[in-house]
Amino acid sequence: MATRTQAEPQAGAQGEPQVQDKRxxxxxxxxxxxxxxxxxxxxxxxxxxxxxxxxxxxxxxxxxxxxxxxxxxxxxxxxxxxxxxxxxxxxxxxxxxxxxxxxxxxxxxxxxxxxxxxxxxxxxxxxxxxxxxxxxxxxxxxxxxxxxxxxxxxxxxFPLLGAMEIDAGFEMRCSALADAMAGVDHAISTDETRYYLNGIYLHPDNLDLRLATTDGSRLALWSIDGPDGAASFPSVIVSRKTVAVLEKLLAGAIKAADEKAEPPRVLVEANAAGSRLRFAMPAEDGGEVEIVAKTIDGTFPDYRRVIPDAPEHRATIGRSALAAAVKRMAVLADGKSRAMKIHFAPGQMTLSVRTPELGDGSEELDCAYDGPEIEMGFDSRYLRELLGAIASDTVALQFNPDALGAVRAAGWVPDAGGGAGSETGPLLQVIMPVRV
Incomplete structure (x- = not known):
């Protein structure tokens, strides 16, 4: 960290006049x-x-x-x-x-x-x-x-920070950390009463490094192969403001990187208690920028319990087509509940909204689904943000017959050989239906 340093005139030997610094x-x-x-x-x-x-x-x-x-x-x-x-x-x-x-x-x-x-x-x-x-x-x-x-x-x-004791750390590409944060930040809670949800839960999981966020109605989980040193890193909650600051700095480092040079990397360090983190990365003009931040002192809930392990039904559909339909239907969604219905039927899903003051709307979309007819309600804004975080062309929504159970959402790669296909990408999301 920066230290205060002030040039002072040097006194001469005893009895000698002090030389004045004219600089x-x-x-x-x-x-x-x-x-x-x-x-x-x-x-x-x-x-x-x-x-x-x-x-x-x-x-x-x-x-x-x-x-x-x-x-x-x-x-x-x-x-x-x-x-x-x-x-x-x-x-x-x-x-x-x-x-x-x-x-x-x-x-x-x-x-x-x-x-x-x-x-x-x-x-x-x-x-x-x-x-x-x-x-x-x-x-x-x-x-x-x-x-x-x-x-x-x-x-x-000015309250300058003293030296930070480093106990654990790892290094990764700026683009990898930026992608991970951007993939989960939409699910950070803004409810200050549940302060322990007001950030990203950064933690090792076996050989993986995971970033998780939830606001109680949805969950976003990003998993990547842990870089060297990540396995011994403490589990920490990175505050929402720290995340926002880091995302801007990471974007600047990536933007300024020379395409012919090694991709810029960010150093992530923590003290033994996990109460403070340090992020250091290249700056745009060849200098360096670092962030030292306090973490949120709290316990992040066990998010694994809300992830459906093997949902019975699955509907797969083009991500951009579904996102566009959700956006159109959301025009008439109620401002408070933002509720939208999705009706699943073999080969088809129908999105609909009804607002007493405004009217109603619906749109049918072709999808790969062969289960029973099921109708669920969702928060339209949550759906848009969920779809916006997925990078693949196809998305899979997986759920059980209980229309009130959690829905698992992830990118999907159809099997070219005619099989079911599989989830793809490091991002897994869960969204809870709402009553409509």
Whole structure:
């Protein structure tokens, strides 16, 4: 993690006058580089803070490297990037006049200022020569003839995180973790009273690494081969906000990756108690970004008990066709219950909605099903999100004769030889029917 470091004048021997350091605490960096780096950490900054310093970000410059740190006391985001202090024909003279420093600036105003500069504009950040960890005052930010002065708070008041003891860890491709989180995040509960469901349950299971989410009405489970070190990783619940921050950073790392180079990887580490996690990955400009986050202190329920093991009936259908039909029928679904009926009959499923204030609608779809006629009700939004998370062309809905039992949903690969086929992909979902 970033550490506070402040250059101080060195006192001479006893009786000798102290040599004054005439260098200025300042740095220069391209607006686009700083803007991208700032964007990577401001995701953890809350819009409203009762503690003013939490609306700020710490900028620390050491050896021509800039480190940005932001926190909400549950998540710390740290971003590293190179400055342009060594760029330009005047770099030798420039380096002779600058010294390392750290300042605590308001995150959103700084982001707004940088947004007004051209990406290639050279931005200079300069603080008064007398600054130390307790200093508060104004820091100058300028590019070309534009100059802004932003109020800075004491760096000593900012709650920087100390060193984290690492007990377990593993490394995997950024794309693999991004796909896994995107596949299950729609089922994260937003019910704050059941806080232990407000995140992704990340845990080893034999030789697999699993990510599970549920809100009590649905379940999403992503299973992949565990990377080296995952078997000894503690079972943790990664908070919803941490997941949102990580998804943006992982997407940035993937987007910026060189197609000819090795795919970017993310390092995932935990302390012995599993109370804190650290994620470190490449940033867009060649630097690094890391997230240190507290996990949710709670017990995730045993989700295995709600997964139908061997459902008696199965209906398979094109995923995109079913998703489009659900979207159309949802137009008339009641705003509160969002209820939709699905009637299963041999070779066919019929979707229907009825809302007293609006009217009704129905649509028939061909499907592979040879069981008895069964009618179930579902939350239309849950159905859309379930189908949106599945990557395969065909989806299988599996259920037992009891129309109120859990329905198992997964991608499906039909057997080319005329057999039944099989589930495919790392994602398994369960959705509970609703009474209509």
């Amino acid at each position: 200025i605490p300042k740095t220069r960096i391209r607006a686009g580089t700083l803007r991208a780096a700032l964007k990577d950490v401001t995701g953890v900054v809350e819009g409203r803070n009762t503690t003013p310093v939490l609306a700020n970000v710490v900028l620390e410059v050491i050896d021509q490297r800039l480190t940005l740190t932001a926190t909400d006391l549950d998540i710390w985001a740290v971003r590293d990037c190179a400055t342009d202090d060594r760029s330009g024909p005047d770099c030798k003279a420039w380096l002779d006049t600058i010294r390392m420093f750290s300042v605590c600036l308001p995150a959103k105003p700084l982001e707004a200022v940088l947004a007004e500069f051209d990406a290639d504009a050279m931005v200079t950040i300069e603080a008064p020569a007398e600054i130390d960890a307790r200093w508060a005052g104004q820091v100058t930010v300028r590019a070309g003839k534009a100059r802004f002065r932003l109020h800075a708070l004491p760096v000593a008041d």
